Amino acid sequence: xxxxxxxxxxxxxxxxxxxxxxxxxxxxxxxxxxxxxxxxxxxxxxxxxxxxxxxxxxxxxxxxxxxxxxxxxxxxxxxxxxxxxxxxxxxxxxxxxxxxxxxxxxxxxxxxxxxxxxxxxxxxxxxxxxxxxxxxxxxxxxxxxxxxxxxxxxxxxxxxxxxxxxxxxxxxxxxxxxxxxxxxxxxxxxxxxxxxxxxxxxxxxxxxxxxxxxxxxxxxxxxxxxxxxxxxx
Amino acid sequence: xxxxxxxxxxxxxxxxxxxxxxxxxxxxxxxxxxxxxxxxxxxxxxxxxxxxxxxxxxxxxxxxxxxxxxxxxxxxxxxxxxxxxxxxxxxxxxxxxxxxxxxxxxxxxxxxxxxxxxxxxxxxxxxxxxxxxxxxxxxxxxxxxxxxxxxxxxxxxxxxxxxxxxxxxxxxxxxxxxxxxxxxxxxxxxxxxxxxxxxxxxxxxxxxxxxxxxxxxxxxxxxxxxxxxxxxx
Numbered sequence: 001x002x003x004x005x006x007x008x009x010x011x012x013x014x015x016x017x018x019x020x021x022x023x024x025x026x027x028x029x030x031x032x033x034x035x036x037x038x039x040x041x042x043x044x045x046x047x048x049x050x051x052x053x054x055x056x057x058x059x060x061x062x063x064x065x066x067x068x069x070x071x072x073x074x075x076x077x078x079x080x081x082x083x084x085x086x087x088x089x090x091x092x093x094x095x096x097x098x099x100x101x102x103x104x105x106x107x108x109x110x111x112x113x114x115x116x117x118x119x120x121x122x123x124x125x126x127x128x129x130x131x132x133x134x135x136x137x138x139x140x141x142x143x144x145x146x147x148x149x150x151x152x153x154x155x156x157x158x159x160x161x162x163x164x165x166x167x168x169x170x171x172x173x174x175x176x177x178x179x180x181x182x183x184x185x186x187x188x189x190x191x192x193x194x195x196x197x198x199x200x201x202x203x204x205x206x207x208x209x210x211x212x213x214x215x216x217x218x219x220x221x222x223x224x225x226x227x228x229x230x231x232x233x
Numbered sequence: 234x235x236x237x238x239x240x241x242x243x244x245x246x247x248x249x250x251x252x253x254x255x256x257x258x259x260x261x262x263x264x265x266x267x268x269x270x271x272x273x274x275x276x277x278x279x280x281x282x283x284x285x286x287x288x289x290x291x292x293x294x295x296x297x298x299x300x301x302x303x304x305x306x307x308x309x310x311x312x313x314x315x316x317x318x319x320x321x322x323x324x325x326x327x328x329x330x331x332x333x334x335x336x337x338x339x340x341x342x343x344x345x346x347x348x349x350x351x352x353x354x355x356x357x358x359x360x361x362x363x364x365x366x367x368x369x370x371x372x373x374x375x376x377x378x379x380x381x382x383x384x385x386x387x388x389x390x391x392x393x394x395x396x397x398x399x400x401x402x403x404x405x406x407x408x409x410x411x412x413x414x415x416x417x418x419x420x421x422x423x424x425x426x427x428x429x430x431x432x433x434x435x436x437x438x439x440x441x442x443x444x445x446x447x448x449x450x451x452x453x454x455x456x457x458x459x460x461x462x463x464x465x466x
Contacts, residue, residue, distance in 0.1 A: 052386030
């Protein structure tokens with residue numbers, strides 16, 4: 001079954017039409033959120049991955065090393081654990097609970113934006129619901145997308161979840177300390193990434209030793225500068 | 234933001250209404266697929282998890298040990314790797330490619346059913362798209378749900394993705410060989426599972442040594458017997 005079959009299936013194609021309308025509305029609201037970030041010269045990064053790839057741990061480590069003040073908007077189905085973990089590092093965070101929804105959308109982020117410390121930070125991170133498919137389709141008002149995939153998930157995941165990796169501005173391979181235990185071929189993963197998305201750098205990250213974190217910080221700084229230049233600031 | 238907020242958000246509630254209609258149609262088709270399996274006395278299991286939790290590897294190992302003939306319907310966004318892996322074990326398999334869709338639904342499974350070797354097998358496995366959220370909402374015509382979560386994903390994932398774990402008939406914790414490297418508390422995970430879903434047994438599986446596989450085979454046999462009894466066979 002290929003995409004064409006889905007389009008020709010009346011049940012599914014009806015769903016696709018409605019989802020397109022929902023997406024158009026979502027994009028409009030996302031633009032408003034982005035304009036609000038721009039107004040305050042805040043650069044916003046949308047973090048996406050499967051559950052348990054290490055997004056929150058990366059944020060905890062960035063709290064110690066990133067040379068910018070930042071705040072975090074967290075998305076989860078039901079718990080508030082991730083926001084608590086970030087708050088324990090002295091960072092402002094807001095937990096969005098999506099219930100059954102498999103991704104954040106701009107309408108949800110708007111709720112967090114109402115409380116956001118616009119005047120106190122330079123960078124915003126939105127940690128999306130753990131899901132390697134759906135979040136890729138919903139603009140949440142961020143400027144750049146960070147996509148994480150962990151070594152235990154396997155080196156075939158980039159090829160198997162192409163929609164997400166095509167959207168990435170950076171691809172971060174986490175749990176690098178697990179390379180010796182898993183049959184994960186870094187060269188193969190990098191080739192798959194390059195084939196789908198030649199512009200996104202691929203960084204190997206070990207959150208236990210901090211290896212790779214400097215490279216991510218360098219990338220964030222570069223994107224921050226690019227964003228400010230675009231704003232003419 | 235809680236579920237009530239989502240319901241009161243006109244953009245989202247419109248989407249919810251349409252999705253309910255799509256789900257009703259989906260359930261009708263799923264019942265037809267289940268009836269087709271019943272007619273041929275085939276028991277069908279829907280396998281769900283995050284990407285890379287070990288569903289395909291478990292199937293490869295079941296190919297060597299399960300005392301029933303089985304066939305596999307595979308769901309992936311774009312590749313056919315999983316179906317090839319299963320075929321390499323001498324097992325019939327059919328690859329459904331969902332494109333951007335984050336889960337299988339009954340309409341897609343219907344395409345595979347047209348080719349299914351109904352007269353040659355006793356058990357069908359449907360390996361869903363790697364996603365710990367969406368597949369939980371779509372009946373694909375299976376009789377029982379198997380939900381996988383791997384040790385590297387973390388012991389908080391059951392609590393964080395409750396919709397999926399409430400739907401499970403068995404919860405399988407994979408990559409048990411990684412317990413010594415991760416701060417994964419089995420007791421905590423089992424308690425979280427019991428709280429959400431007291432009926433689903435929790436099995437620890439090591440696909441490298443095969444530890445836990447017998448317990449899963451025993452569970453499959455039990456469900457197979459239950460299903461045949463229901464059919465009066």
